Amino acid sequence: MSFIAELRNVAKTFDGIVALDSINLQIREKEILALLGPNGSGKTTLLKILAFLEKPLKGEIFFRGKKATEKNMEQLRKESTMVFQKTILFNTTVYNNVAYGLNVRKLPKNKIHEEVKNALKLVKLEGFEKRQAKKLSGGEQQRVALARALVLNTKFLLLDEPTANLDPKNALLVEEIIENVNHESGATIIIATHNMFQAKRLPHRVALIMNGKISEIGTPAEIFGKLSKTLASFAAAENVFTGTAKITEEGTTLVDIGNGVIVEATLRNSGKISIFISPEDIILSKTRFASSARNIFTGKIVEILDLDSIVRLKVDVGKPFTVQITKRSFNDMGLNVNMDVYLAFKASSVQIV
Amino acid sequence: MEMLDDILKAFQLIIQSDQRILEITLRSLFVSGVATFFAILWGIPIALFLGTRNFRGKFVIKSFFNTMIGIPTVALGLILFLIFSKAGPLGLFRLLYSPGAIIIGETILILPIIVSFATTAIESVDPEIMNLAKTLGASEDQALFAVLKEALDGIVVAGIASFNRAIAELGIALIVGGNIAGWTEVLTTAISNETAKGNIELSIALGIILLLLVFGITLASLAINTLRRRRK
Known part of the structure; x- marks a missing residue:
């Protein structure tokens, strides 16, 4: 089995507080992996390290067999995209938001136009191009953020609680989009969630994360089949x-x-x-x-x-x-x-x- | 009656676009415009640094710029006079009583306004904007530019406030400029000088122009900003 990314003994602290503690994780090509854990367990930090936005304090990261270093971080960043839990939008139109990454990659204008249109169709926001992104509803904003990531067609997508702030209708829509993208473009998707249902239903594998450590990893059936202590203690929240x-x-x-x-x-x-x-x-x-x-x-x-x-x-x-x-x-x-x-x-x- | 007469004459001077008035106005616009340009050129990188980074001593630097906003123009003018005068450390450059001296003085005067206002605007941008730009493929510089773009409204206001402070200040222009006719005479120094000489109608004409410029530029910039925001 080939791994798209691998973490070896990765640790991270913020002002002396341990956020991640010796994480070893192998991410398989084309899988959906859920990081399930309560708030503050280290999911976001782990995603940011995988997105090459944060440098680990200790340990090594390999991406497609290549070791991540200070020098190649900017290049590696172009091969992965993260969608943040809190929807962050540029203060401009939906079109400019979605086109941002393509503009940075200096694609020709007509190609950008076409890709943005397709991405908006994927998230069911056709015709929203000229609208002010920040004036849309919460669910629509999150879909703009998703389209902005999907349009880049990177094969490594990191989604931080993509449905946590959404109403059930939008949450379901976003889940459908995630499944589609994984299925059709073969993108590897890592999704941080505290929603056990989502972790049970959506991914191929689930990693339980608690106090900055991965306590268990396996298929949803393996993880949810037994009532593990970790699962019960965090879920009580x-x-x-x-x-x-x-x-x-x-x-x-x-x-x-x-x-x-x-x-x-x-x-x-x-x-x-x-x-x-x-x-x-x-x-x-x-x-x-x-x-x-x-x-x-x-x-x-x-x-x-x-x-x-x-x-x-x-x-x-x-x-x-x-x-x-x-x-x-x-x-x-x-x-x-x-x-x-x-x-x-x-x-x-x-x-x- | 005499005052009304002066005002009427002042308008006459403006309408006739008196050569001297035109020259003083253009010099004022040029000197303050260049000073604002340099202050933005220096101030924005400082503001970006202060607004996006956390380091020890940041509070001290920010407090310094905040305090400097209120510096009396005559005090700054006097300090620069001592520096530019023949016996001063920069005396050999012969800057005293030149438009260059006014530009340098006004740049120093308004730099704290740009830095303080722009830092506040940049700090109010979501700190995750940097990470967002980066994860979408932006380089460090492109990500900083994205932050700047988000803070643009605040930076425009900082620019207008700075220009207005520069064009309306008297102390520096008078002390290091010297109000030399045809060379360093600007709106404020001319108003002060002509009033002292009893040349009231010319003072009024220059005063009207100064007020119109300040209000006009502020209104125009705000209008452009509003339009830009609507078109986005």
């Missing part, structure tokens, strides 16, 4: 709960996750299990309402995290649940910290980890 499951007479399962919180799931499991509820699947309301959702809880908003077009809220119902809603809903509902709210989700939204 976002709607992963461990509890005791009991099958009911109706054939569903009640999972007691502690503090009096019992979640109903359309599973047939008993004993100790870990469950996950996607933040997008939870409905939030200020009043109790009749619905078909089997799980309804009351709780207080304890934290609000504003992410451009969407808002993530942490609601304590005895256990902390993360809920994701659009900015518009957030504003319309006039939500605030300490406010009492209702959470509802279907039994079928509960996934087993």
Whole structure:
């Protein structure tokens, strides 16, 4: 098997704080590799090192068998492209944004025109050329950023949480684009994510990263087949709960996750299990309402995290649940910290980890 | 009544495009324009360095430039007079009482404005813009240029403010220029001199021109900037 990139004993510190600690990683040609880990685990630093934007403190990087040095970094950078978690756009039109890398590469004008058009089509933003990039919605902006990277047709794509700040519709669209690009142009794609679902569904391999170290690496089936300690400990940050499951007479399962919180799931499991509820699947309301959702809880908003077009809220119902809603809903509902709210989700939204 | 008469005469002078007025105006524009050009040429690299890098002593350098913005023009004029005078360290260049001396003085005067304003503008650009440009294939220089482009609005404002300060200052032009007719006479020195001599209508005419230039250039630059932003 041929490797496109290889890291040997790579370490990196920022102001004395260890960001990466002796990373050994071989990235296979044409694979999608997910780096799964909580915020602050070192995913972004690892991607930046792979993008030749950061120099490691120790260790070696090989790209297509060539060792990266101070001298060839600029050249190597042209063979990979990174898309950042926070969407950064040049303060100009969509066209100028997407054309930037092609202009730097001094391609002829008509070729640039053609490539930009194709890239915008790929991300479903046809006809957006003349629009001001910064005036688009969050989802559209992220797609412009993606198009700007894809247009370069580099065979090594590094995506930092490409769907974290997106609503479910845009997130799905971006995932489709990633799969397509990998499939059709054979690009190797490294994707940093803290979304276990994404890591389960999208990549060929998953590397678990925690405190700057890669703790496990394997296919999604290998990684998620067993409930590893690392996986459980980091996932606790976002709607992963461990509890005791009991099958009911109706054939569903009640999972007691502690503090009096019992979640109903359309599973047939008993004993100790870990469950996950996607933040997008939870409905939030200020009043109790009749619905078909089997799980309804009351709780207080304890934290609000504003992410451009969407808002993530942490609601304590005895256990902390993360809920994701659009900015518009957030504003319309006039939500605030300490406010009492209702959470509802279907039994079928509960996934087993 | 006399004042109204003076104002009317002043407008007459402007409309007739009096040779001396035209000459003084053009010299003012030239001297301040060249000073602004040099200040930008020196100031932008300094601002790029200060705005994109972190190093020990950065705060001291930034504070120095910030403080220098307020330097009294007469004080700077006096220092330069001592430096340029025959017995001074640069006396042999015979710069005193030449347009070159005014240009040097005004460049020093407005350099801190350019550096401080442009540094602030550059610092407000997302620091990841550099990395973004690089990952899209830009070289170090191209990435710095991308940062500069993002900060352009702030830099334009810095340029206008600097030019206005240069064209409107009196201390330096008077002390190191000497207000020599046909050689170093600029709008501000001429206004001061002609007023002292009681030549009020000429002073008023020059004053109107100075105000029109300052307002006109500011408005035109802002309009161009707005248009450019809309077209982008």
